[in-house]
Amino acid sequence: MSTPFPTINDSLLAEQGTDLAPKVPAQARPPAPSSPGRVELPGKGPLLTRSGWSAFVIALIVVCAVAPVLNLWVPEGHALHLSTYAVALLGKIMCYAICALAMDLIWGYTGILSLGHGVFFALGGYTMGMYLMRQIGADGNYKSNLPDFMVFLDWKELPWHWTFSDSFVATLILIVAVPGIVAFVFGYFAFRSRIKGVYFSIITQAMTFAAMLLFFRNETGFGGNNGFTDFKRILDIPIATPSMRMTLFVMTGLTLLGFFLFAKWLVGSKFGRVLQAIRDAETRVMFSGYSPLGYKLTIWVISAVMCGVAGALYVPQVGIINPGEMSPANSIEIAIWAAVGGRASLIGPIVGAFIVNGAKSWLTVAYPEFWLYFLGALFIGVTLFLPNGVVGLVKKLRKGAEQ
């Protein structure tokens, strides 16, 4: 690949796909990234600073107490009432935020841009969806024990891959295992042959495209292009009741917070520092005696599993899963959330997911024509003017105010 600015420094960055934007023009940058003063030691643990601790507690309270109270106990029509629509929207966005966080671990901290995370999200979602389809029981349109689409296709029994769909415990295990195993196999071969940068991004895109085509087919046994829908209950409890909605919402919120803490711990650990070293100069990491394969593979699988869990939480709240979730466009959008919020900061991607999806749900209703212009302009604007995303902007402003 060509390097339009062939200084050593830049070609390395370009090769690694590390596009944490240079804060100074390329030419003015110090020649070696290892010059004194540039090494950043990890900060204190996530809950050790006072501000970190209090922010976390506030988030916990909002998710577990404020939202349920405002939705379930504040009467409708009251100014503080949180509508069911808003709860569903927030729940959905929190699932997206988990994806953005997962993307940040692999992209922001390890320098590997995946354009196929939608596959893992959808795999988790489909696993959950299979359980939910079985929970419908004989209440479907055809009053059969089989899911409706199978009756429609004139199938007589469940295909083999639906074997465990009856059991909730097995479903919980599969939600982690299926995306994890798929990611492991794909990642092992890709990282072993040292595919990196743009090449990796493009083959992950091919992966998600192939998966989408596969799931669109009826005979794959995943409901073809309609996917799964019409869910009725989960653990034999009706799924549409306000309390069930709230439970799912709170669980999503707790999962997000849990993953956030986990990610914070991970990137602060020695493991996380090796990841960042791989991002900045993989060759040097290898010369230092580390084998990047294990590190990359581990973070890749962790990131995929996080996406899978997000998908599993998403499906019962939204009530549908179809192969559209695997379209390359959806996977790229996940990267956008991370980029808008700010890569290589953990709070950034979460903020990014909220900003982009909040704007989406508002604009697609208020100005449907406008949404794509806005999204497109956001991508261009962020890459051109906010290389470190919204979080970077806030940091910059704060620094400016201090001086």
Place this chain on the structure above:
Amino acid sequence: MRLRHLLFYATLFIAAHAHALSADEVKGIIFGETDTRVEALNKAALTADEKTVAFIQALSDDAVKTSGDKVFVVKDDKAFDPVTGAEQPLPQDAEDVINPNMMRSELDNALAALKLLSKDEQLRREAIKTLGSDSDEARLPLIEKAWAAETVPALKDQLEMMRAAILLGSSDRAKRLEAAGLLSASKNPATKTVLIERLGTELDADVKVALQAALAKVEASLAWGDKLGAIFSGISLGSILLLVALGLAITYGLMGVINMAHGELMMIGAYATYVVQGLFQKYLPGAFDWYLLAAVPVAFLASALMGAVLERSVIRFLYGRPLETLLATWGISLMLQQLVRSIFGAQNVGVENPVWMSGGVQVLGNLSLPYNRLVIIGFAIAVLLGMGWLIGRTRLGLFVRGVTQNRPIASCMGVNTARIDTYAFALGSGIAGLAGCALSQVGNVGPDLGQGYIVDAFMVVVLGGVGQLAGTVYAAMGLGILNKFLEGWTGAVLAKIAVLVIIIIFIQKRPQGIFAMKGRSAEA
């Protein structure tokens, strides 16, 4: 239409012993149950003269009226007697003759069968095509008559096949054996279905053996056509992939910009073609057939201009940061899609093939090469040669290569690198526009056009080896042919999935593509 009918009456070959249309025949065809009407029609067709043909034609055109038991052919508000041809007053209570669908198709077939006897070769050819798979035994005498009179060898062969297909259904065992022998020489895929159908119902052992032998022979002669057909459609798909990927080979391969808006630049080319088509329809309807020639440069310029604007306004700030160009160009692609939706609407627009691009060359019985595919293959070759010339032989190409290989040195030599970047990007975009123009002739033109091809385009460039033009060509052709052969036994979607998986595996083995760059630059 009228003119053709006149021509047809004028050139109709009339058998010597044909007798004139009688009043009884007319009544038999017009009145009664559909079955008896069809019978009368076929009987009359066997011994048809000019008047019979005119009458059947009039019936087929709904120009026949009845009043009581009298029949009138209405022409230019005047009524004529079908038998004598004399003008008659049309009674007030005259009613239209109602032709049920079955009657209608029999009328068409009878007309076609009669046209077999026409002196005009084109009419005979059409008639054979219309009758095609119709194997009604009642028509046998007529076909034999036409066969005896036929002078063009190709048509004579086709008539013989029709005759054999009809004989195959005969109750006479010897005739069926004869037919099986005749059909074994056929190279027509329809023969295969006819034979298989007959095998299912055949009871006589000898005839069965003969039928199986004929089937094997037909299949053997079809196999070649199938193979060549798969190769041709593979090359055709490959040439489309090549067109789609060539522009990207410049913007991504040479310049390192992951141009996710490449598909939308193709879309612009396709819409430019649509606009040119509209302008021709409005202002130059006479030259409509040649709108495509004007659309090619327009599509190129429209996309190239858009590419230049994008390069100047966005992409030049992002050189050396490939993943950021991915994000920014993705944003651009979304905006361009919405722009097209706002201007042209969200629906697909219709782009017509010019007349000279429809139809095809019949090479073998089961292999015909459509003109539009042939034109696109030629077009892809032309674009490839043009681009090779531009990059390899011109001053601009020299500068582009120089700048992408070593920017500072090129700059030292006095090359305006920023301008060269713009030119190169505009060139890549313009080629995308040409691809869009070609795609408008084979697929749908809509706001999603680009999305459907972007994954393919990247696959081709990556597989070929980034920065390698020859690799792009091999990859496009290889993928096209592989895809079509897999389609042969798995179906289109599974073939596509298989190809993607094969690419993923292949890149594991050769991460740099078919033609890896060698030496130190390989890792950079």
